[in-house]
Amino acid sequence: MNEYDASTMATGNQLIFGNVFRGKRIWLTGDTGFKGSWLAFWLRRLGAEVLGVGLEPESADGPFVRAKLAQLYRHETADIRDAERMAALARDFAPQIVFHLAAQALVRRSYADPVETFDVNVRGAANVLDAVRRADQSCAVVVVTSDKCYENREEDYAYREGDPMGGHDPYSASKGCEELVAASYRAAFFAPGGRIQLATARAGNVIGPGDWAADRIVPDAVRAIRAGRKLSVRNPRAVRPWQHVLEPLGGYLRLGQALLEQGRAVAEGWNFGPDPASARTVGELAELFCQAWGAGAGWESTPNPANPHEAHLLQLAIDKAAARLGWRPKWDFETTVRRTAAGYRTMLEAPDAAAVRNFLDAEIAAYEAAT
Secondary structure, eight states: OOOOOOGOOOOEEEEEEESSSOOEEEEETTTSHHHHHHHHHHHHHHOEEEEEOOOOOOOSSHHHHHTTTTTTSSEOOOOOTTTHHHHHHHHHHHHHHEEEEOOOOOHHHHHOHHHHHIIIIIIIIHHHHHHHHHTTTEEEEEOOOOOOEEEEEEEEBBBOTSSOOOOHHHHHHHHHHHHHHHHHHHHHHHHHSSEEEEEEEEEEEEOOOTOOOTTHHHHHHHHHTTTTEEEEEEETTOOOEEEETTHHHHHHHHHHHHHHHHGGGGGGGOOOOOOOOGGEEEEHHHHHHHHHOOOOOOOOOOTTSSSOOOOOOOOBBBHHHHHHHOOOSSSSHHHHHHHHHHHHHHHOOOHHHHHHHHHHHHHHHHHHOOO
């Protein structure tokens, strides 16, 4: 176990989630990644006891490293494909809530290594769920998949939770498979009225400060700016449901709260996408991001027919989460992009971990206060 200092954490807005996370044992997979590191910090801010499990971080510029998050909670370096390690962690920690975010999350990487993608996203998810099953502890489980889990017909249609699973590329297909694995565990092992309640969550195209993954538009833009060149955009006309990282994370937390309070009534699939007006083209995102960044930022269209297939249109319907969970997006497209650009600058210029933590704390506080 790593040593951590909980006294350095600020006190979050407990009322926003009914104070349900304070003191809860929460197992978070993927805590070294982009979304996972933000969620780990938010959970500690809400007073949770966190066990984070993840691989070594791929970038030294992400929140996990820059904010030294491993000092704030227990972190274990482990691979979700190691079934026995997952079982041991679940048995020893006895989580009351699980947020499963660990994944191979890149479409283009899935073309380069499809077997690894299915291995991580399907077998890895099964290992985590089986670890929960074997631990036999009363528990709420949120499995995070993707908007790309749906069979995308690339029509002017917002996908709803009951639509068929599918996926053209290996990443998308693996997320559809992960949904089926979760549905099977729920039906076969996590019976109605039982001790374990399982839901899945599907977000849109998430952007925000601290993402340094390869082949993603915003990290690519920042790398291009720092290198003194224009951002190369492969598919400027492709439409994506863009959202700030805190939007889906707020949805996952609200879903976890609902599972604890309502149980089986919400143990199903949920979309946490942006407002429909935030479904914009990649070119629009590139243009606004460069404007928000200012001097030295620019982009150019560089389509290449030899590139592997990527979806040109994808939208999510979010009326179910709005009606039944009371969750709605807070930040529009322009706010999301401008806060993202400003946040990258702040994190890159931060002199130490304390400054990065202060930024994370202030950004979450602003989101919690937004209406």
